[in-house]
Amino acid sequence: MTTQTQVPNYVTAPFFGLEDKWVETAEGEITHYHDIGEGTPILFLHGSGTGVTAAANWWLNLPEISEQARCIAIDSIGYGQSVVAEGTQYGIKEWVRHAVRVLDALGIEKTWIVGNSLGGWLAFQFAIDYPERLLGIISMGTGGAKLTGALAGHSKPDLSEAGIRRTLELFVVDKSLVTDELVALRYQAALNDTASDRLADVVAARDRDRTELPLDFDVLSRLDIPVLLVHGVQDVVIPVSRTWELLNIIPTADAHIFSQCGHWSQVERAEEFNTIIKQYLAARGVTR
Numbered sequence: 341m342t343t344q345t346q347v348p349n350y351v352t353a354p355f356f357g358l359e360d361k362w363v364e365t366a367e368g369e370i371t372h373y374h375d376i377g378e379g380t381p382i383l384f385l386h387g388s389g390t391g392v393t394a395a396a397n398w399w400l401n402l403p404e405i406s407e408q409a410r411c412i413a414i415d416s417i418g419y420g421q422s423v424v425a426e427g428t429q430y431g432i433k434e435w436v437r438h439a440v441r442v443l444d445a446l447g448i449e450k451t452w453i454v455g456n457s458l459g460g461w462l463a464f465q466f467a468i469d470y471p472e473r474l475l476g477i478i479s480m481g482t483g484g485a486k487l488t489g490a491l492a493g494h495s496k497p498d499l500s501e502a503g504i505r506r507t508l509e510l511f512v513v514d515k516s517l518v519t520d521e522l523v524a525l526r527y528q529a530a531l532n533d534t535a536s537d538r539l540a541d542v543v544a545a546r547d548r549d550r551t552e553l554p555l556d557f558d559v560l561s562r563l564d565i566p567v568l569l570v571h572g573v574q575d576v577v578i579p580v581s582r583t584w585e586l587l588n589i590i591p592t593a594d595a596h597i598f599s600q601c602g603h604w605s606q607v608e609r610a611e612e613f614n615t616i617i618k619q620y621l622a623a624r625g626v627t628r
Contacts, residue, residue: 345370350421353525356395358402358413360421365441368425373414373442374398377406380475380626382452383439384413385459386420387483387603388546389507390499390539391526393420397456400610401617408618409452409626414442416462418542420529430538430545432484432553436466443473452476452626454617456606457578458483458546461555464586468559476566476624478617481578481603482586483546484555499539501527511604513574557589567593568620572601572608594620 347362347370358374365371374394382405386397394413402411415422417438418430428434439462443451452475455463460479467474498506504526508518530539567590571583580597587593596616598609606613621627 345423348372348421348423352393352395353528355521355525356399358395358399363442363445365438365445366425368423369417369428369438369441370423371414371417371438371442371445372421372423373412374402375410375412375446376402377408377410377628379628380409380452380621381443381446381448381450382409382411382454382621382626383443383448384411385416385435385439385453385455385462386413387457387459387481388419388542389457389511389526390504391528391530393529395420396522396526396529397459398606401606401614404614405454405617405621408621408628412442412446412448412451414439416459418538418545424538430542432462432465432546432549433469434545435462436469439466440470440473449473450475452478452621454478455482456480457603464555464560465553467563467565468556471563471565474565476568478568478570478620479586480570480605481572481575482569482582483578484550485578485582486550499530504530508604510577510602512602512608513572513600514608517604517608560586560590563590563592565592566620566624568617569593569595570598570605570613570616571595572598572603572605574601575603577603 398413416435417424453463461483463477505523569583571580601608
């Protein structure tokens with residue numbers, strides 16, 4: 341990679357066990373990502389909680405799923421360690437375009453997408469805007485729902501360790517998963533030089549597009565790719581009714597609902613989640 345933009349001197353915390361990679365995706369834009377495994381590509385798109393990174397969303401999933409496919413997890417622009425160009429705008433379509441730039445930079449023509457929350461919302465917008473680039477979607481707690489209840493609080497992040505702990509505890513039924521170390525790592529990520537000054541812009545863009553750019557259900561009703569919707573019954577951030585809504589719109593959609601599970605199914609039920617995803621992919625020809 342040759343670029344005029346300097347790659348940050350950054351190493352993902354050993355807690356997550358993931359190697360850092362960087363790729364220039366536009367002039368002045370360098371995307372931070374993790375790339376594990378070989379074979380059919382799967383693009384992992386994270387959610388939008390405070391201090392979120394690809395590593396902090398997928399550290400329990402990438403090693404196992406990469407036994408079956410090539411797993412690429414990116415820090416979307418405005419999040420994590422990805423370097424954004426001056427004048428970068430944020431929003432659902434911009435995040436999708438960034439995902440496409442990553443694929444182009446890595447020479448990937450078609451991919452699966454696994455998305456969590458905001459990442460699931462992006463996956464379906466990707467299907468609307470770039471259907472020819474998509475092999476299938478797996479989405480957990482799909483974002484884009486209207487601001488109600490806990491989701492309204494999620495739109496006003498508290499940039500403190502206590503605030504991040506409260507946010508993460510919204511994501512799970514088993515609060516013991518929200519360890520001091522995980523909270524500290526998320527707090528450090530939220531305060532890093534490239535994240536702290538743009539948090540308000542990113543949150544505002546996300547919440548603006550809930551009303552200005554809702555998913556086009558007419559287009560989704562004609563999807564002909566595999567779709568798996570995953571949700572926790574006790575998800576207080578995105579209600580499980582969101583999956584039911586999509587399940588009744590998308591003709592190819594299947595669903596898996598976890599009991600005693602919140603918004604973070606890939607963490608709270610990681611072992612079962614990984615097994616379900618691998619079996620679903622294998623049944624559709626994704627094997628090493």
